[in-house]
Amino acid sequence: MTNEKRLIVIDSNSIIHRAYHALPPLTTKKGELVNAVYGFLLVFLKVIREFQPDYIAATFDFPAPTFRHKKYKEYKAKRPPAPEELYLQIPKVKEILKGFSVPIFEKEGFEADDIIGTISHLAPKKQILPGIETIILSGDLDALQLVDSHTKVYALRKGVKDTILYDENLVKEKYQGLTPEQILDFKALRGDP
Secondary structure (H helix, E strand, C coil): CCCCCEEEEEEHHHHHHHHHHHCCCCECCCCCECHHHHHHHHHHHHHHHHHCCCEEEEECCCCCCCHHHHHCCCCCCCCCCCCHHHHCCHHHHHHHHHHCCCCEECCCCCCHHHHHHHHHHHCCCCCCCCCCEEEEEECCHHHHHHCECCEEEEEEEECCCEEEEECHHHHHHHCCCCCHHHHHHHHHHHCCC
8 A cells, every 4th residue: 555645636627518418418306407417426426436535626617718718819719619508517516526525726717727737737746745646537638748657637438437547658558659748749730629
């Protein structure tokens, strides 16, 4: 048994989005749609059981334009907005996380991805906890660029039950030898579909 502490950082919006599209419409007795809430909770509890983290943090996109939108007006301009029924479930997920005493991080002008990058970069340094293992829970493979000796990505592959834990070797295998640090350059050259 190792003495290494473990931190789970949740990319909440990506998990909620994945759950919303992966599960059939589930409703409460009052008729409120809760399929994304249910799917998020399934993944959340699975991560707790599987990794038994010492710490958990949840990140959310702030519902306002980011600094990227201000610098580049076309940023995500062609992406269709998520259905309103998905957005209505986000407060319920936050309520559940608060019930588990999970701190929620969101900041105006930034995406959850930015906060995840900051936490995963600072967590193993002396500012927070030296040597802590960080596992990013995400449905977005852009998080793979953050993988290093202290950071892994637990990604949803299909639906909310099929998952994979990416370490440096698995990232290299997926990207034909490219390291996590090279993914950003690769996507910039190839384009990110």
